[in-house]
Amino acid sequence: MDEKRVRVQIADQCAPVLAGVKPSNIVILGEGDAADEIREILVSADICCDLFYEGDGKQMWLFYRKSLIEEVLREEENRDFLKKYGYTDFRLENVMRKVHMHFLDYKLGKQEFPHEIGVILGYPLADVKGFIENKGRNFLYSGYWKVYEDAPRAKERFDLYTMVRSRITSEIAAGMRFWQVAQMEEILFA
Template sequence: MNCRLELGRFTYKNDVQMKIAAHCAQVFAGVKPSNAVTLDREETFSLTQALKDTGIQYRLLYADAKRCVWLLYREQELEQYLMKREHETFMRDCGYDSVQLNDMFTILCKNYWEYKNGRKGFPHELGLILGYPLCDVKGFIRHQGHSYLFSGYWKVYGNPEDTRKRFEVYDLVRYQIIKQVQHKKPLAQIAASYTNYRIHKQY
């Protein structure tokens, strides 16, 4: 089965749970520490209801008159990821005194708001926070988004074979979770079923 081809057949524009599944399935599956999703302002209550009892946390990164950018994350996984020595060093180089999540989010939200309002450049540390490999985040900065090996969920500058396999897993769990949401399975049940990640062949 070609998961990427199958994913192109889903429609989810007017369903908050489907939007969450489409953009954040890898977080629910436990194979990525965080992901971002953009929703209309009036969908905020639906977001909070959908995430009840999932173990997934959410943080508002940015909002304008119409839309909100939310970061969905697994708290323990994200904190452990950022506390890796090389990741913590990179975050400190980006101006973060601490990678404790509350401290980190305060600075990230400020940087992202200033970027969206044209006051400063893109906060590249967001790539690391989203779970992108550090070599790819640094490669993107070094090459200004050009000269990448290939692109998928992000632009890849190193370890191409490992990343292709990772993208295949991302596609698969995204397909699985969208399919389950399509069949009206609550996100809390889906998140619980992936506590110990395994590939569900039936999907």
């Protein structure tokens, strides 16, 4: 994949994280496609990224903002929920390691998909629980995730994600670098 297409794909899949309005997102790329672009993002912004999975000709990266995930992990109801899935240490690095292990166990057929990752991705806890309880059915609305409670609020969030996605993807396609995007908050929210 050529560099520009990779950059646009990362921008498209990761724009809400780049804009600082979502704690994390998963980006799926072809193997070996993105090393330079990922390094640029890591250098240019308060964003971390872990190679979550590699196989089947693709790489799955988790891009995240430490500060935003730490906010999610400070919420007692999120902690109580994660405890049900074996999380006991809520320091960021330990939670990230545990969710990564659960995902790898899923890929190896040792467990079901770790739906608790929805909390890490910034989905409302009620929607994560609703998805699990309803097995992905009976939702009120579907967009960036399936909504089981408070559809109007979710729609507002989806509109925000779509707006920053459109702006950031357009800027990257026009040649802007990721470090410049990281500094364009005033443009995004003007």
